[in-house]
Amino acid sequence: MIDFVSVLDQHARTRGHELALRAEGRDWTYAQLAEQTRRAARVLAGVGVVAGERIAIFTLNTPGFVFALFGAWRLGAAVVPVNHKLQAPEVQYVLQHSGARVAVVDAALAPVARRVQTGVRWLATAGDAEGWASLDALMAQAEPYGDEHPAPAGDVLAEVLYTSGTTGRPAGPRAACTTTPICSRPRCARRHRSRSRHRTGCSRPCPSGIRHRSTTGSLARC
Numbered sequence: 417m418i419d420f421v422s423v424l425d426q427h428a429r430t431r432g433h434e435l436a437l438r439a440e441g442r443d444w445t446y447a448q449l450a451e452q453t454r455r456a457a458r459v460l461a462g463v464g465v466v467a468g469e470r471i472a473i474f475t476l477n478t479p480g481f482v483f484a485l486f487g488a489w490r491l492g493a494a495v496v497p498v499n500h501k502l503q504a505p506e507v508q509y510v511l512q513h514s515g516a517r518v519a520v521v522d523a524a525l526a527p528v529a530r531r532v533q534t535g536v537r538w539l540a541t542a543g544d545a546e547g548w549a550s551l552d553a554l555m556a557q558a559e560p561y562g563d564e565h566p567a568p569a570g571d572v573l574a575e576v577l578y579t580s581g582t583t584g585r586p587a588g589p590r591a592a593c594t595t596t597p598i599c600s601r602p603r604c605a606r607r608h609r610s611r612s613r614h615r616t617g618c619s620r621p622c623p624s625g626i627r628h629r630s631t632t633g634s635l636a637r638c
Contacts, residue, residue, distance in 0.1 A: 419489075419572075420486070420489060420574070421453075421486060421489050421490055424436075424446070424449065424450055424453065424486060425450055427446040427450075428446045428447045428449070428450035428451075431446055432445055432446050432447030432450075433445050433446075433447065434446055436448075436449040437449050437479065437482060439477070439478060439479045440478065440479065440542075442479070444479070449482070449486075451560050452479075452483045452555065453482075453483055453485075453486035453487050453490060454487075454490065454560035454561040454562070455483075455487075455555040455556075455558045455559075455560050455561070456483040456484055456486065456487025456488075456551070456555055457486075457487040457488075457490035457491055457561035458487075458555075458558040458559055458560065458561045459487070459539070459551060459554040459555055459558050460484070460487050460488060460491060460493070460518065461491055461561065462554075462558075463518055463537055463539070463549075464517070464518065464537075465488065465491055465493050465517075465518055466491065466492075466493070467491060467492030467493060467572070468492060468493070468494075468573075469491075469493045469494070469515075469516075469517065469518075470493065470494050470495075470496050470514045470515050470516040470517075470576060471484070471488045471493050471494070471495055471496065471516055471518050471519065471520070472495075472496040472497075472498050472510065472511055472514065472516040472518070472519035472520070472536065473485065473495055473496070473497050473498065473519070473520045474498040474500065474507060474519055474520065474521045474522070474525055474528075474529060475500065475520060475521065475522040475525070475541060475542070476500050476522050476524060476525070476542070478522055478541060478542040479541075479542075480520060480522065480541030480542055480551055480552065481497075481520075481541075483541075483551070483555065484520040484539075484541070484551065487561075489572075489574060490561055491561075492572050494572075494573040494574060494575060494576055495574065495575050495576075496510065496511075496514045496516050496575070496576045496578070497575065497577065497578075498510050498511075498519075498578070499578070500522070500525055502528075503528060504528050504529075504531035504532050507528060507529065507532050508532045508533060508534055510578050511532065511534050511536050512534055513578075514576055514578075516536060517535070517536060517537060518536065518537045518539065519536045519537070519538055519539070520538075520539050520540075520541055520551055521538050521539070521540055521541070521545070521548075522540075522541055522542045522543070523540050523541070523542055523543025523544055523545045524542065524543065526538075526540065526545040526548070529545075539551040539554070540552075
């Protein structure tokens with residue numbers, strides 16, 4: 417059993433110079449991505465996110481999604497991805513139903529988020545949103561969350577995935593734990609590569625694992 421954070425950190429140690437994430441005309445190596453997620457963890461911890469909590473991520477396919485995702489996992493928090501096509505009433509329901517107290521939002525989606533009537537604390541990414549702190553700016557100033565704060569061990573809830581709510585209110589069954597098995601053996605990885613378009617080195621998580629369409633490295637969806 418290998419958790420997602422450990423996989424990222426292992427890649428940062430053993431292949432840190434290789435491409436992990438490409439988005440918006442920028443590249444991040446595994447080492448750089450791991451550091452960014454540690455910075456995100458520091459920021460999230462600073463606004464009160466602790467193990468066992470839920471943090472919502474309401475973004476487009478932007479790097480902030482990946483940083484916040486792994487940052488939350490480093491703290492032992494569960495992530496609640498919010499479909500960027502939802503409107504304010506549906507977003508409000510997801511936030512209230514999930515119990516999220518902190519949410520990361522793309523600046524482009526701020527007009528929708530501002531119509532949400534909830535006490536959630538918003539952190540903006542991929543641009544500025546007046547009146548809300550910038551996750552990106554806070555990360556630039558933050559010290560990386562260090563190894564003196566190991567991620568919680570055991571079966572820790574990783575995601576709560578909600579349906580789109582097209583025929584009713586969004587439903588949110590619990591999703592994979594961070595200790596979901598990952599196929600990291602070379603022989604298994606070769607089988608996965610034969611089924612996908614991703615390049616050599618893909619450590620493919622189970623279907624409930626990482627989904628971020630703007631990534632092109634090994635941590636992309638297989």
